[in-house]
Amino acid sequence: MSKAKKIWRRFRERITDIRWEVRRRYHIFREKLNNKLAKPRLAIKSFLKNNICTPIKKYVCNPIRKGYKKFAQTKVGSFLHKYLFLPVGRFFSRFIVRPLKPFFTRSFFQGILYLLPALILLSIFTFYPIFNSIILAFYKNYSPVDKMFDGYTLDNFKDIIARPGFIAALRNTAIIVFISVPISVIISLFVAVMLHSIKKLKSFFQTIFFLPYVTNTIAIGLVFSYMFDYRYGIINKALNALGMSPIHWKDAQATYFNAMTTLLIYIIWGSLAFKILVFTAGLQNIDKQYYDAAKVDGTSRWRTFTKITVPLLSPMIAYITITSLIGSFKTYTTVVAIYGETGRTAGGKDLRTIVFYVYDYIMGGKALNPGELSRGAAASLILFGIILVFTLIQLYVSKKRVHY
Amino acid sequence: MNNNRKLQNYVFYSMMAQLLWIFIGLAIFIYFYSILDISKIDNIYDTPRYYDFLWYNNVPETTLNTIISISVLSLIINIPSLVLNYKNFKNLKEEHFERSTGYYEIIGGALAFLSTNIPSAVLYILAGLEIFKVRPKVKKKFKSKELEKLDRPYLRIIVNILSFTGLTLLALIIIIPFYWMIVTSLMSWSTFQSTTDVKFFLKFSEMFWINYKEAFSKATFGLYIKNTLVVAFWTTFGTVITTILSAFAFSRLEFKGRDFLFTLLLMTMMIPGELYVITNFVTISSTLNWYNTFNALIFPFVVDVFYIFFLRQTFKQIPDSLYKAAKVDGCSDFKFLTRVMIPIAAPTLITITILNALGTWNAYIWPRLVTEKDHYLVSIILRQSFVDADTGFPDYRLQMAAASIITVPILIIFLIARKYIMRGVGRSGIKG
Incomplete structure (x- = not known):
């Protein structure tokens, strides 16, 4: 016998030993389980069997079966059996009973049991609202008190669009989205690259840059509102020290441009944190070999940045850009923090975004009036439509994988 | 071993000194803060105020201010450095330390000196010097010579200076507010x-x-902080339970329709929350009759799909052989979940807890819609109070005091649990 065969045989023996051991343990385990579970379960089972199932079988099922057999032997009966009952029965078993069968297993019920708390709450507060809000937008004169409405219309959408200020709200949202996002992406990209190039104090800087993310939007909004104050604000005091005249940033005399600038500065300040975090994580994942190769070729730093760093980060840049576009369509709290719930400066400059029109119909007991909620739902649907377009773009982009 | 023993003693006694200082500082702060009297405030003239305490009479407020400031400074420095020191102490016991720990010890000593805690400062510096003795300087690591030739040192210095100035500027912009x-x-x-x-x-x-005392009493801040803590506790409690159960079902159990359900849940993450709000408002206020109750603030936020997704990823990393071994030994699924999976996934659960509590602390829109003044949370009351009803002009000092009451606890939690928060947020990518 060759050496290899010997080893093989020994290996086989060992394997069979292990297999027997596993089987033996499994049997012990089953016995233990049976001992634990057998008594109560069997008692219930036998009770049901003796007192309910057997009598039903004896006195209901068997007579029906016998009667049907007799009926099928007659001429009409055999015809009906062949062309009606049999096909219908087959259809049921094939298309209804068989597909449903895997759902009536122990593992399925166990899984559902674990998911039950989450599923109940989700279906009340997430799944149901999606459909209900869409339908709500088309109701006419819906009142939330008695839940009555008269018919369906498209007037809610017309009302929303015709409302004075809605077009301005669309414009404001567009300005916020298309100015704040590119600027903050570019700044945070540069900051991430700078963070990547240094060695000391890296985590110190990272910690500081992340601060705006965790803090309360309202609280820091109030701080910004104070910093941009005409009389007491630090910005105007600094301008004064530099010999410039103070600017009306956000008070009654402020122009639309100044008010929007104040808002944009706050939004950009707050949105840098998350992007810097993601970009630094992305930069750490880039293979160092690329940079070494560039170094060997004597490539300049700017060229390395544009030809290596940006292309390799491009999936991440695309992802961040689109998610933050989607996020800033929903801008609300930042505006409230600086300009209050009216969303206007004291001089009447309108800085409301689309989301204001959703909440406007709910706040202050307004929702109880018939028809008001439907308009809010219509506004939220318009917002959802805009966001959906960007989500689809994101899906398309992430499938195509932007690359160099 | 002898050296290490010495080190441990230094660090241990400096910790004890710090603990003592913290208790004394707290006592001083509480006593003098309670003496301050807001009924003496007169904003228009800002007249100097005098207080009597113990056996002193007519002490000007500036003296009290100095005492309170020094106690606060000592608390600010001592509490975090006690935490850091404790970590160091554990590392020293297990001999896990490097030369850089010595620098930290000396910096800590300088800070302790600033906080008037001289005994612990001396012990800190002694410990730092001891570490330098134990861990002598090591020569730099090997670096390939060819690449070093290509490095242009003057350019690197310029780039370093540029990036440091850029980063410092941005850090200043972030810190100044x-x-x-x-x-x-x-x-x-x-x-x-x-x-x-x-x-x-x-x-x-x-x-x-005294501004803080005034802000607290003017907005009855205690009530709203209590409200927020109650809501935060129950939402976090519920979220953790539902998240653990459903993440377990999605990662370990195998049943028909599991993947379909999971994709369904992930799809809901793409839908903006504004769409839910309207229907949820109807459900809460008229169907369930929960308007102006804590239930309205708690139940809609007890399940979060993102956390389920996040915990499922962690659960999936736990090897399957553990599950099978436990099964063979006769362990039930639930017992396996509580005894094996939850301890392994504890860091992720900590992340979830902190992020969820922070979310409640910062919540504004939903509480504003479904509650009235007695059930408001902190952000709403912060937005609405301290504004003069007639002129509409805000009292900025009190506003800032209230804002820092809300912000500073979060900053402290963030600095302590930075690792957990940043890891959790890096995965999400939802907030703009």
Whole structure:
């Protein structure tokens, strides 16, 4: 016998030993389980069997079966059996009973049991609202008190669009989205690259840059509102020290441009944190070999940045850009923090975004009036439509994988 | 071993000294803060106020301010450095330390010296010197010579300087609002009003801690902080339970329709929350009759799909052989979940807890819609109070005091649990 065969045989023996051991343990385990579970379960089972199932079988099922057999032997009966009952029965078993069968297993019920708390709450507060809000937008004169409405219309959408200020709200949202996002992406990209190039104090800087993310939007909004104050604000005091005249940033005399600038500065300040975090994580994942190769070729730093760093980060840049576009369509709290719930400066400059029109119909007991909620739902649907377009773009982009 | 014993002793006794200092500082702070009397406030004239305490009579407020400021400074320095010191102490016991720990010890000593805690400062510096003895300097690592030739040192220095200045500038821009918030909250009325000279730094005697007391009593802040803590506790509790159960079902159990359900849940993450709000408002206020109750603030936020997704990823990393071994030994699924999976996934659960609690602390829109004044959370009351009803002009000092009451606890939690928070947020990518 060759050496290899010997080893093989020994290996086989060992394997069979292990297999027997596993089987033996499994049997012990089953016995233990049976001992634990057998008594109560069997008692219930036998009770049901003796007192309910057997009598039903004896006195209901068997007579029906016998009667049907007799009926099928007659001429009409055999015809009906062949062309009606049999096909219908087959259809049921094939298309209804068989597909449903895997759902009536122990593992399925166990899984559902674990998911039950989450599923109940989700279906009340997430799944149901999606459909209900869409339908709500088309109701006419819906009142939330008695839940009555008269018919369906498209007037809610017309009302929303015709409302004075809605077009301005669309414009404001567009300005916020298309100015704040590119600027903050570019700044945070540069900051991430700078963070990547240094060695000391890296985590110190990272910690500081992340601060705006965790803090309360309202609280820091109030701080910004104070910093941009005409009389007491630090910005105007600094301008004064530099010999410039103070600017009306956000008070009654402020122009639309100044008010929007104040808002944009706050939004950009707050949105840098998350992007810097993601970009630094992305930069750490880039293979160092690329940079070494560039170094060997004597490539300049700017060229390395544009030809290596940006292309390799491009999936991440695309992802961040689109998610933050989607996020800033929903801008609300930042505006409230600086300009209050009216969303206007004291001089009447309108800085409301689309989301204001959703909440406007709910706040202050307004929702109880018939028809008001439907308009809010219509506004939220318009917002959802805009966001959906960007989500689809994101899906398309992430499938195509932007690359160099 | 002898050296290490010495080190441990130094660090241990400095910890004890710090603990003592913290207790003394807290006692001083609480006593003098409670003496301050808001009924003496007169904003328009800002007249000097005098207090009597113990056997002293007619002490000016500036003296009290100095005492409170020093106690706060000592607390601010001592508490975090005690935490750091404790970590160091554990590492020293297991001999896990490097030369850099010595630098930290010496910096900590300098800070302790600033906080008037001289005994622990001395012990710190002794410990640092001891570490330098134990871990002598090591020569730099090997670096390939060819690449080093290609390195242009002058360029690297320039780039380093540029990036450091850039980063410092941005760090200043990020820090200034926080700093200015705290400084303003401590100003007296006359300091705040003067437009001619800007005080960027305050002396200890100029820090008027009475502003905080006034802010607390004017907005009845205690009630709203209590409200927020109650809501945060119950939402976090519920979220953790539902998340653990459903993440377990999605990662370990195998049943028909599991993947379909999971994709369904992930799809809901793409839908903006504004779409839910309207129907949820109807459900809460008229169907369930929960308007102006805590239930309305808790139940809609007890399940979060993102956390389920996040915990499922962690659960999936636990090897399957563990599950099978436990099964063979006769362990039930639930027992396996509580005894094996939850301890392994504890860091992720900590992340979820902190992020969820922070979310409640910062919540504004939904609580504003479904509650009235007695059930408001902190952000709403912060937005609505401290504004003069007639002129519409805000009292900035009190506003800033209230804002720092809300912000500072979060900053402390963030600095302690930075690792957990940043890891959790890096995965999400939802907030703009």
